[in-house]
Amino acid sequence: MARTLIHVPPSPRRGEVIEIRVTIAHPMETGYRPDDQGRTLPRDILTHFECRYNGRRVFAAEMHPAIAANPYLAFTLRVQDSGSLAFTWEGDRGFSQTETVSLQVT
Amino acid sequence: MSNTRRDRAAPVSRRRLLGAGAMLALAARPATAQVLLEADLREAIARWCAGAQPREGRVTLDIAPLVENGNAVPITLRAASPMTEADHVTELAIFNERNPLRDVVRFTLSPASGRAEVSTRIRLATTQHLVALARMADGSVWQHTVEVIVTLAACVE
Numbered sequence A: 001m002a003r004t005l006i007h008v009p010p011s012p013r014r015g016e017v018i019e020i021r022v023t024i025a026h027p028m029e030t031g032y033r034p035d036d037q038g039r040t041l042p043r044d045i046l047t048h049f050e051c052r053y054n055g056r057r058v059f060a061a062e063m064h065p066a067i068a069a070n071p072y073l074a075f076t077l078r079v080q081d082s083g084s085l086a087f088t089w090e091g092d093r094g095f096s097q098t099e100t101v102s103l104q105v106t
Numbered sequence B: 001m002s003n004t005r006r007d008r009a010a011p012v013s014r015r016r017l018l019g020a021g022a023m024l025a026l027a028a029r030p031a032t033a034q035v036l037l038e039a040d041l042r043e044a045i046a047r048w049c050a051g052a053q054p055r056e057g058r059v060t061l062d063i064a065p066l067v068e069n070g071n072a073v074p075i076t077l078r079a080a081s082p083m084t085e086a087d088h089v090t091e092l093a094i095f096n097e098r099n100p101l102r103d104v105v106r107f108t109l110s111p112a113s114g115r116a117e118v119s120t121r122i123r124l125a126t127t128q129h130l131v132a133l134a135r136m137a138d139g140s141v142w143q144h145t146v147e148v149i150v151t152l153a154a155c156v157e
Helices: B001-029 B041-047
Strands: A006-007 A017-024 A045-053 A056-063 A072-077 A083-091 A095-103 B059-062 B073-079 B089-096 B103-108 B116-122 B129-137 B141-150
Touching: A006 A095, A006 B103, A017 A045, A017 A083, A056 A072, B041 B089, B041 B129, B059 B129, B059 B141, B073 B089, B073 B129, B089 B116, B103 B116
Parallel strands: none
Antiparallel strands: A006 A017, A017 A072, A045 A056, A045 A083, A056 B103, A072 B116, A083 A095, B059 B073, B073 B116, B089 B103, B089 B129, B129 B141
């Protein structure tokens, strides 16, 4: 399991547009870099990210090797109901990780 | 003296010449500052546009013009849109000119986004142009081209 940092404002009001920031620890190895023996390191990147709000997909990203290591994403969401936010990262070598955060709308 | 006439005439023609040169320089610069992008970048953009003709405006790519470290360059992509069911940004994308691959990142947005604004950190191999694109719900595509100077490149992407 990779370490993640997820920031969601603690108690947004209904209808408010909030900013969600997520980071995940991942080297995002591009597949173009040589190691100290001169052999090219195989590609190992995260390719997809998505955010589901009460089961509905509200944001997604398709990532390429040009995304820096430890991918950081900041995006917005208009909150309506309390519930859950599920963040999923997928990538090379069968990488898949989901983190869930509960959201209390006031 | 025959020299005098030439001396008197010379400053005028020199001034005229300089003036004409300045006018030419101004005229040669198009108002929209169109840049000629590399062929494979134009191809990648055309594939993404899927038939739509990108227009300048509505989308902005926010990035430092002078980048000291190409390994992690913060960027913010914004599009002017009310983000309603009828009129919202469906997709945002960034393409580059000089990294090994033209694609950088693509985002899928929805009316639930509230605002069309996404930030991330990217790698830049060298000084180059970046192109940001936004696709609206009505199918129109908008474009913003930025030139970035990179002083320390990312380890080959």
